[in-house]
Amino acid sequence: MENVMNKLSQKAIQTYRSAAEMTNRITCEIKLKANMADHKSQINDLYEQMGKKVYEKYLLKEEINMQSDFENDCNMLDVLANEVEDIRMQLLSLKDLKQCPKCHYEIDLEFHYCPNCGLEQEQDNHSQMTDYEEEK
Ligand SMILES: [Zn+2]
Numbered sequence: 001m002e003n004v005m006n007k008l009s010q011k012a013i014q015t016y017r018s019a020a021e022m023t024n025r026i027t028c029e030i031k032l033k034a035n036m037a038d039h040k041s042q043i044n045d046l047y048e049q050m051g052k053k054v055y056e057k058y059l060l061k062e063e064i065n066m067q068s069d070f071e072n073d074c075n076m077l078d079v080l081a082n083e084v085e086d087i088r089m090q091l092l093s094l095k096d097l098k099q100c101p102k103c104h105y106e107i108d109l110e111f112h113y114c115p116n117c118g119l120e121q122e123q124d125n126h127s128q129m130t131d132y133e134e135e136k
Pocket residue numbers: 100101102103104105114115116117118119
């Protein structure tokens with residue numbers, strides 16, 4: 001009888017743990033998505049500013065100088081685009097997915113070949129290290 005009780009509480013703990021992990025993942029996902037939306041709205045604001053600048057130049061019949069007029073904006077866009085990419089990768093790995101480097105298809109972390117284009121997938125560093133250790 002004690003055994004059964006033990007097993008039951010073990011199961012309860014496991015269920016609790018995976019539920020906690022799920023909640024954690026969901027919280028993480030919500031944060032990442034909010035961060036992503038924030039970045040995207042910053043990018044849109046920048047586009048809007050740049051568009052306004054172009055129109056003002058048009059109204060004033062001024063020449064557009066990429067370097068002086070838009071270099072800062074473009075650098076800022078580069079930074080934001082990189083961050084969006086980072087967030088997207090974090091979201092993927094949260095769902096145990098990765099992206100094929102060739103065709104950008106979203107694939108399961110476990111897959112060795114891309115189901116879309118057939119490219120052999122590099123395993124992550126950790127498992128590469130283990131493979132290497134095993135070969136020795
Ligand atoms: Zn592919």
